[in-house]
Amino acid sequence: MNHKSFAALCLAAALGLSAVLGGCSFFKGDASSQAAGVSSFGSAADYDYENFQFSQGLTADGYWEGVKALDYVTLPEDFAAISLPKAEVEPTEEAISNQWDYLLSMYSTTQPVTDRAAQNGDVANIDYAGTVDGVAFTGGTSTGFDLTLGSGMFIDGFEEQIVGHMPGDQFDVVVTFPEGYNDSTDAEGNTVPLSGREAVFAVTLNSLSESVLPEATDAWVDENFGESDDVHTVEELNQYFYDLIYEDNLDNAIRSYLLESSQFDGCPDVIADYQVTSCLNYYYQMASYYGYTLDEFLTTYAGFSSADEMLASYDEDLRSYCDEALVYQAVAESLGLTPSEASCEKYADYNASYGENYVKMLALIDDVTAALRDGVQLV
Template sequence: MKKCMKLLAVGAAAASLATSCGSQSSGGAYDEYLTLAEYKGIPVTRIKSEVTDEAVQEEIDYVIDDNAEYNEITDRGCQEGDLVNIDFTGTIDGEEFDGGSGEDYEIVLGEGYFLEDLEAEIVGMTTGETKEITITFPEDYDEELGGQEAVFSVTVNTIYEIVRPEYNDAFVSSISDFSTTEEYEEDLRQTLLEQADESNDYTAGYDALYSVIDASTFSGYPQELYDECEQEYDDMNAMYAEMFGMDVEDFEMSDEDTQAAIEEMVYEEMVVRTIAEREDLEPSDEDFNAYVDTLYEDYGYESAEDFLADYSEESIRDELLLTNVMNFLLENAEITEVSEDEYYGDIYEEEETDELMEEELIDETDGIIDLEDETGSLDPRDETDLIEEVPDDSTEELPAETETDAAGTEGNAADTETGAAEENLTEES
């Protein structure tokens, strides 16, 4: 079982607050189905928490962008660095194509939201101007559009000059409790380190949990538990589809893969509940209340009561129980710390090995075996890229560059309109 599949819980943590399966069962209920592997003293690889100067600068840039002023421009054409609001319609052979049109999109010129050739033709346009722009998609763009000629009708609705504040002691004093940039950056670095620790602990904890799951033996499971997890699986797909402005059908896999994904949820539930019962890890009421107090502000609620109106107590207790089990496994594990590059390098090597094995199997069987491309799956328990933020109101798609750094551009006003635009018309690098 691949690490990247195990890491998905980091991205799906919020989703699990809204859904749960098997929460009425105790660990003892699974004894006839489960031979639990040793879960103390297991080897676990954890990413060493580090904060680079680049990470600090990215946060500073975000804060600067977040405090920028946007002055409407009417006496000149747009230029690189301007924020422009546009409508656009793309056609190939006179027919519109999926993801090639949008209205009231805001992009910052020069930051790679559009294909380079298309964006270059927008520079210089004035408010109210409409322009027909012909481009040719790169050959390696994608299977459907690569090498094809497209015509985009682009209308500039509004142009804004972005005036960013100067980063100095006065600016820091105006946005924080610190009086100097040095104090501000020291606190920022500490905050980033704490966030990294939390994220890396969660990742390592989930790796530890799945190490136990992989080593355990399952002789079956209660049908009721499977049915509950199947419902959770369907609910998560529906939630992700709504979040990303997609159809639920876009998440569908083969019946075999769907069953495997649900069974993985079932096995996780069985192992978590069994360890929790053996080690007395069930969260107390005090634990629950303290946990909710840490959550509701992070989720944008005014009070714990408002938060609990949208998220069930049962599902929150399930999430807290999972956290308790993962923390217990980490506290009792043999931990080896590695760099982020080393950790994810191992994952990539595993993926490449799996792909090579699939290719060899297909070659040996003359292509008789139909092996589905796992990277094309949108199972919410399979894809780590679902943690990427996509605005709820972004329903159109926009030509964008694949390698736009979401973290580095989070503060730009354009991001609120372009989050969903990277799916179909990204420029391959």
């Protein structure tokens, strides 16, 4: 077995490493119902998102180029000795259980199902061909698609109608697209309205498979995490989860306090440009993977009519990201911090992919967080 360090798995998730969106054009999460508007950050055409680099706009110390954050942020007087309710920080049993569920799922194996009907949790490999009033539409046909039943990936009613069928069955799934769903096109490029329309999908259930989770025993923990993380028993891994969640809860509480208690006066162009360009590049990369333009991808997969509409819907989030970038640098300036060697080393494997300056920023944020964590008073 190729053993994975649990710490490495957590690090990868924290960095948001490449995630590929797969599927079809009728995801349940269609966003077309959001009101169109204009982003305070301008238009997507104003940004060179195709050439975004993670280290752009950052110095070799992980600071924003030409920015003194304390000119834009007034930190609360108690920022270095924050008081927080203990109840906000201590992990719940549910949170620890969720960590176990996630970890075991990472080590699950898959086995075929041939002797029973499909049920929620199964992965159904299907072919489907959808029509509205007998007309096939773009994005409504696929072969060999793996769909986890009960995931809510497809529009309401689709997955539920696969449940109960046996591998090899051919059947129709009848669903109604939600109001506000984007239009599609037929083979000749003519518009096919989908909003509120009934669609019939001819489905073939090619095969079923199910995940089998490993049993969490001391021997299993030792085999997978004894060498990589020096964690050898279920009890030790449970404590590992407790400490991990505690630290994450503490960091989130600190961040929330700082953002709520600080006063902000604008956002420097270099940070605003970075946040918007990063957002656009994320979707541009996915669009390129599937052979779409950015606007085509957002229309087909996310329910936005354009990149500009998406930016408008994300305006508040982008502003929050700018504030967060400023507040951490403001703390670093106040405390005279630069990235420590130990923190930089933790991210060293990502230098080639993300650039040294970006890695230095991650390290600086870690050092700022550690300093704030040390000053917290739990009450």
